Amino acid sequence: QKEVEQNSGPLSVPEGAIASLNCTYSDRGSQSFFWYRQYSGKSPELIMFIYSNGDKEDGRFTAQLNKASQYVSLLIRDSQPSDSATYLCAVNKDTGNQFYFGTGTSLTVIP
Amino acid sequence: EPEVTQTPSHQVTQMGQEVILRCVPISNHLYFYWYRQILGQKVEFLVSFYNNEISEKSEIFDDQFSVERPDGSNFTLKIRSTKLEDSAMYFCASTGSGGDEQFFGPGTRLTVL
Numbered sequence: 001q002k003e004v005e006q007n008s009g010p011l012s013v014p015e016g017a018i019a020s021l022n023c024t025y026s027d028r029g030s031q032s033f034f035w036y037r038q039y040s041g042k043s044p045e046l047i048m049f050i051y052s053n054g055d056k057e058d059g060r061f062t063a064q065l066n067k068a069s070q071y072v073s074l075l076i077r078d079s080q081p082s083d084s085a086t087y088l089c090a091v092n093k094d095t096g097n098q099f100y101f102g103t104g105t106s107l108t109v110i111p
Numbered sequence: 112e113p114e115v116t117q118t119p120s121h122q123v124t125q126m127g128q129e130v131i132l133r134c135v136p137i138s139n140h141l142y143f144y145w146y147r148q149i150l151g152q153k154v155e156f157l158v159s160f161y162n163n164e165i166s167e168k169s170e171i172f173d174d175q176f177s178v179e180r181p182d183g184s185n186f187t188l189k190i191r192s193t194k195l196e197d198s199a200m201y202f203c204a205s206t207g208s209g210g211d212e213q214f215f216g217p218g219t220r221l222t223v224l
Binding site: 032034036042043044045046049051088090092095096097098099100101102103104 | 141142144146152153154155156159161166167169200202204206209211212213214215216217218
């Protein structure tokens with residue numbers, strides 16, 4: 001069983017729309033949850049992290065966590081062509097432990 | 112803004128040769144990591160390092176791999192005898208004392224011929 005699973009996509013949304021990215025994880029002991037953005041040939045770039053159930057908003061991004069369902073999502077409002085990238089979900093069990101990454105969801109925002 | 116740096120950006124080597132990938136983590140960070148990403152695949156954990164010792168390692172991190180923090184700033188990954196399948200992007204990352212926000216370096220692209 002994979003630690004972190006994501007729909008690989010590709011996901012296409014028109015400019016200005018809301019993009020919804022989903023992630024599930026297998027280990028109920030996971031404590032911290034992260035969303036990274038990765039442009040082709042570049043390193044992962046941290047967008048935001050969430051620890052507690054519920055929503056966390058940061059600008060156009062909202063992360064949602066449901067520990068009972070072992071589900072994390074990322075909403076991108078007012079999507080821009082520059083948001084076109086692969087979005088990686090990552091989970092962490094404890095400070096200093098490895099981060100488990102999903103395979104990523106490819107997002108294309110169509111102008 | 113502080114950032115993780117890595118050198119070289121691209122390393123080409125012959126199979127069986129030793130390579131050393133170098134990283135300078137963010138200066139006040141305490142936890143250091145190496146990951147690799149084979150082209151088109153997911154980011155895979157190799158090893159984490161804290162307080163001058165390995166704290167966790169994956170099955171990928173076998174005897175041909177080693178890590179070192181030779182001074183107060185550098186963090187290195189050595190591959191003793193490279194194989195074709197070691198060709199990948201290698202990312203260094205670091206986190207602070209809270210262990211939450213993990214920042215990645217730009218990566219070293221390793222090509223084994």
